[in-house]
Amino acid sequence: MKKGFKILSLAGLVGFSSLGFAAEAALPHMSAAQLKANDGKKGHKAYVALNGKVYDVSKVDEWKDGKHYKGMVAGTDLSSNIHLSPHGAGIVNDLNLKPIAVYP
Numbered sequence: 748m749k750k751g752f753k754i755l756s757l758a759g760l761v762g763f764s765s766l767g768f769a770a771e772a773a774l775p776h777m778s779a780a781q782l783k784a785n786d787g788k789k790g791h792k793a794y795v796a797l798n799g800k801v802y803d804v805s806k807v808d809e810w811k812d813g814k815h816y817k818g819m820v821a822g823t824d825l826s827s828n829i830h831l832s833p834h835g836a837g838i839v840n841d842l843n844l845k846p847i848a849v850y851p
């Protein structure tokens with residue numbers, strides 16, 4: 748009886764994951780201080796906030812040392828400036844970046 752229950756629970760988990768609920772709900776919240784600390788300078792990670800989500804751009808060449816075009820820097824919320832970019836918010840999908848946290 749116990750064994751059967753376990754298998755059912757597993758099936759439930761798989762079902763939820765495939766709907767995308769599990770991954771979305773598991774995202775932690777990031778504070779403004781944490782975001783600011785990850786500015787890409789001096790070996791720090793480079794995090795940017797965009798439309799309510801935080802992305803790690805440390806491995807994106809165009810964000811080297813936390814610096815981007817038009818004065819954009821890591822450790823900040825870019826949501827109000829993304830309209831100034833030629834690529835738009837879809838760039839995170841193009842680069843296959845997954846959100847690491849929710850912000851603010």
Ligand code: HEM
Pocket residue numbers: 795797802804807809815816817819825828829830831832833834838839842
């Ligand atoms: C999550 C945020 C962002 C990521 C991951 C990102 C990434 C990139 C990448 C990979 C490129 C080179 C390839 C391409 O042009 O598509 C690029 C170009 C560019 N980005 Fe962004 N970007 C972000 C946000 C922004 C924002 C907020 C601005 C606002 C000004 C901006 C301005 C630009 C400009 C002007 C270029 C083109 C430079 C040129 O080739 O002339 N980006 N970005």
